[in-house]
Amino acid sequence: MVSELIGKYIWLIQNLSAAGDRGLSLREITERYERRFGQEYPRRTFNNHRLAVSDVFGIEIECDRGTNRYYIPFGEEAMDDEKIIGWLINTFTVNNLLALGKGRLSGRVSVEEVPSGQKYLTNIMQAMEDGHELEIVYGKYSTTYSEKLHIQPLALKENGRRWYLVAFCHERAMKDGKEVPNSDLGAWRVYGLDRIVSLEETERAFKMPRGFDVDALFSESFGVFFPKEGEKSVTIRFKAPEGEARYLRDLPLHHTQVEEGKDPEGQVLFRMRVIPDRDLVMEFCRLSGRVEVIEPEEVRSSVREALGKGYENYNQ
DSSP, rough: OHHHHHHHHHHHHHHHHHHGGGEHHHHHHHHHHHHHHOOOOOOOHHHHHHHHHHHHHHHOOOETTTTTTEEETHHHHHHTHHHHHHHHHHHHHHHHHHHHHHEEEEEOOOOOOOGGGGGSHHHHHHHHHHTTTEEEEEEHHHHHHHEEEEEEEEEEEEETTTEEEEEEGGGGGGTEEEEEEOOOGGGEEEGOOOEEEEEEEEEEEEEOTTOHHHHHHOOOOOTTOOOOOOOEEEEEEEEOHHHHHHHHHSOOOSSSSSEEOTTTTTTTEEEEEEOOOOOHHHHHHHHHTOOEEEOOOHHHHHHHHHHHHHHHHHHH
């Protein structure tokens, strides 16, 4: 089966990556393979897997002729070069391990479900690959009804255990009686996959806007909110005690986060440059008591106001 082969390719990548520059001998690889999969690992099969890893993932497995040991040059960096490869490897690895441990480790392994990533993800990616538009029925959280929309699937983005679809929407593209081109940001929308009621790929083809890059699109945003016209990123400074700072170093709030040092009280100072939005304010509220926004005053006030409303709800 294809899934079984992919699992073996990823197993090989993970083992060689973990071995570092020293690598593994063919005997060591063979012994590990036989323990893991319960079958022989002929040299010919290993060489076929080695070639497949290069073709499928773009990761080269090289052999040091002086020691006859196999290794992946700059193993971790090789996988980090492409986020999609790293995501694919991690996903297959976790699924494979969970499947193997389902019996032996029952009741001891727990993962969070990503409900919106199951039903329509494959169909959307297929439409993106085909360059075909989609017809969806979509219901917002803010309304009690659903509407039929005709969209061009531009990109997928995962955020906060949810999958989102970035798309050009024909129903939002009318301006002065004419439809704007699909490069017009004003007609782009973000749809949560868990709010899609139904989805169907159409035969209507479309071309991607020139230079489109979903990471660049959200580079100044927090979460999946589009920047509104005229909105610009601002420098936000915040502080945290050393214990919380350790978490922030390992899992930054934003890719622009930088550590500045410490204030006279020993609080660790951070800054980042981002467009403030509701998700950012909610994140600071979640971290309240551990993280304090210093500036700008507009963001500090928004956090204070949100916390105040929450306090009022529990103080009635």
